Amino acid sequence: xxxxxxxxxxxxxPAGGPLAPPSAVAAPQWPVPQPFPVTxxxxxxxxxxxxxxxxxAMGDSYSAGYGLANPTGLPVAACAQSGRDYPHRxxxxxxxxxxxxxxxxxTSEDVRDRTQWRGAPPQVEALSESTRLVTxxxxxxxxxxxxxxxxxxxxxxSGPVFSGKNAPSCxxxxxxxxxxxxxxxxxxxxxxxxxxxxxxxxxxxxxxTVLLLxxxxxxxxxxxxxxxGCFRPAVDLGTLAGRFPTDTYPFTDTDVRWxxxxxxxxxxxxxxxxxxxxxxxxxxxxxxxxxxxxxxxxAYVSGVSLDxxxxxxxxxxxxxxxxxxxxxxxxxxxxxxxxxxxxxx
Numbered sequence: 129x130x131x132x133x134x135x136x137x138x139x140x141x142p143a144g145g146p147l148a149p150p151s152a153v154a155a156p157q158w159p160v161p162q163p164f165p166v167t168x169x170x171x172x173x174x175x176x177x178x179x180x181x182x183x184x185a186m187g188d189s190y191s192a193g194y195g196l197a198n199p200t201g202l203p204v205a206a207c208a209q210s211g212r213d214y215p216h217r218x219x220x221x222x223x224x225x226x227x228x229x230x231x232x233x234x235t236s237e238d239v240r241d242r243t244q245w246r247g248a249p250p251q252v253e254a255l256s257e258s259t260r261l262v263t264x265x266x267x268x269x270x271x272x273x274x275x276x277x278x279x280x281x282x283x284x285x286s287g288p289v290f291s292g293k294n295a296p297s298c299x300x301x302x303x304x305x306x307x308x309x310x311x312x313x314x315x316x317x318x319x320x321x322x323x324x325x326x327x328x329x330x331x332x333x334x335x336x337t338v339l340l341l342x343x344x345x346x347x348x349x350x351x352x353x354x355x356x357g358c359f360r361p362a363v364d365l366g367t368l369a370g371r372f373p374t375d376t377y378p379f380t381d382t383d384v385r386w387x388x389x390x391x392x393x394x395x396x397x398x399x400x401x402x403x404x405x406x407x408x409x410x411x412x413x414x415x416x417x418x419x420x421x422x423x424x425x426x427a428y429v430s431g432v433s434l435d436x437x438x439x440x441x442x443x444x445x446x447x448x449x450x451x452x453x454x455x456x457x458x459x460x461x462x463x464x465x466x467x468x469x470x471x472x473x
Contacts (some may be wrong), residue, residue, distance in 0.1 A: 163198055164216040170223030176472040177260055177337070179223030184333070185215030185230050186239055186251045187264035189274075190343055192230035193457060195430065195448020200228065203248045207231035208447065212454070214461040215263060221465065224261065229254045235269045236321035240328045255332035262338045263464060266325055267398055270318040276302070276310060277346065277387060277450055281378040281432065285359035289380070299386040311393055319397040326405035339467055340402045341410040341460065342395045344428050345420040346450050347379070347388040357381045358422035362434050375431035377422055384422070410467050412460065419459075421450055428456030 170179055185191060193213030200209045209230055210216075219226035229251045231244055238244040239251040255262065268274055280298030282289045287296035295301045302309050322340075329338055348358070362378040379387070395413040402409035419428040430453045433446040452460060 163211055164220040166219050166223055166226065168223070170221060172221055174222055174468055174472045177222065177224070177468065181224050181260040182256075182258050183215070183219055183224035183226045183261040183263075184254045184259050184336075185213075185226065185228040185263050186234075186254070186329070187230050187266050187341075188234040188269055189230075189232035189451055190265040190268065190460075191215065191263065191341070192228075192232050194232045194451050195446075196454065196457065203229050203231060204245050206245045207233075207248060212457060214457055214464055217457070217461045218263070218464055218468070221461075222468070227254050230264075233269055234266065236266055236325040239264070239266060239325050252328050252332050255329065255336070257333070257335055259333040259336045261468075262329055262333055262336045263341065264325075264329075264339075265341045265343060267318055267322045267394055268343055270321045271310065271314050271390070271394055273310075273343075273387075273390065273394060274450060276390075277379075278445060280380075280383045280387065281362055282359075282380045282383070283363070283378075284361070285357050285381055287380050287382075289383075297380045297382040297386070299382055310390055314390065314393045314397055318394065319401060322398055322401040323404060326401055326407050330405060330407070337468075337471055338405075338407045339410055339464060340398060340407050341464070342398050342413045343391065344412045344416040344452060344456055344459070345388075345391070346429050347384050347391055348420040348422045349388055349417050350385070352417040352420065353384060353422065358384050360431065362432050372434040372436070374433045376433065377431050408467060408471060410463050412463055416459070419456070426455075428452060428459050430456075 173179060189208065191213060192207060193210030194208045196210035196212045198211035200211050202209050209228060213230065215226060215228050215230065231238065231248055234244060234251065241250050243249055276298065279291045280289055288294040289298050326340065358377045358379065360377040362373060362376040364373055391413065399409045399411065416428055419426055421427055421429040421431045430448050430451060432449045435444055435446050
């Protein structure tokens with residue numbers, strides 16, 4: 129079966145995510161929409177971050193709640209931001225004045241100095257000397273981790289992958305003369321991009337506590353990979369009738385191991401950049417190996433579900449594929465909560 133996989137369904141634009149409508153324009157950042165409104169009498173408070181303190185949430189789809197309900201339309205509709213993301217939950221819990229500029233598909237450049245979509249200015253422009261808290265996830269789109277994962281979907285546990293001229297695995301298409309090109313990019317350009325982003329945030333918000341979150345496990349380590357592998361097919365006999373399986377995991381055993389290693393590299397460069405910038409890194413990768421999208425129960429990350437348009441001329445990933453599900457967002461909220469209590473409680 130041939131399929132045109134539109135990476136835009138995953139995380140934004142050319143690197144993945146919902147395509148921006150031509151008419152997308154900027155929207156106001158306040159008031160915060162339901163379902164997590166901020167009140168004058170929050171259920172909890174932090175000693176060194178009193179209610180009403182300015183909180184700016186930044187970053188990509190993992191902070192924006194991509195694929196969840198209650199879209200906010202902020203900063204533009206194409207960002208696919210959800211009122212159920214962890215920033216809205218944290219703001220409501222502690223009574224913080226939230227400006228949420230998270231946006232699916234955001235790269236380090238989109239945070240620092242590039243307009244994303246139409247009407248979504250560089251995220252750093254939301255910061256000021258009055259900003260007291262900043263949270264973000266960034267780096268995944270710099271590495272094109274999610275777009276790569278979309279191109280790695282396979283027909284069986286031993287391949288071939290959907291794209292790549294019947295390559296047995298995605299890894300084989302990105303290994304050039306024995307060099308892992310994606311890994312090399314993470315160690316160089318991606319690492320520099322994260323470091324520059326954190327430096328710009330520190331300059332623009334000198335009085336803020338900054339939390340850089342890592343990414344929860346999408347691809348598990350060997351200990352949490354079933355003996356028979358993770359593979360769950362994204363296409364089956366029902367696909368001939370236009371139906372696709374849901375919550376699948378269509379990756380070869382080789383690519384699960386390789387993509388886990390890639391994600392581990394991304395986590396390490398994020399930690400290094402945070403340490404160098406004097407920023408608190410919230411490591412959610414190591415602790416979520418049992419909750420990756422491979423897991424058949426207790427997953428914090430959604431598996432892959434496909435949908436077709438125009439017959440089978442185009443097959444897209446449904447929003448939220450390989451992104452935190454409701455349980456995953458609750459987990460991220462708990463981790464941010466714990467860090468804030470430790471730093472500011």
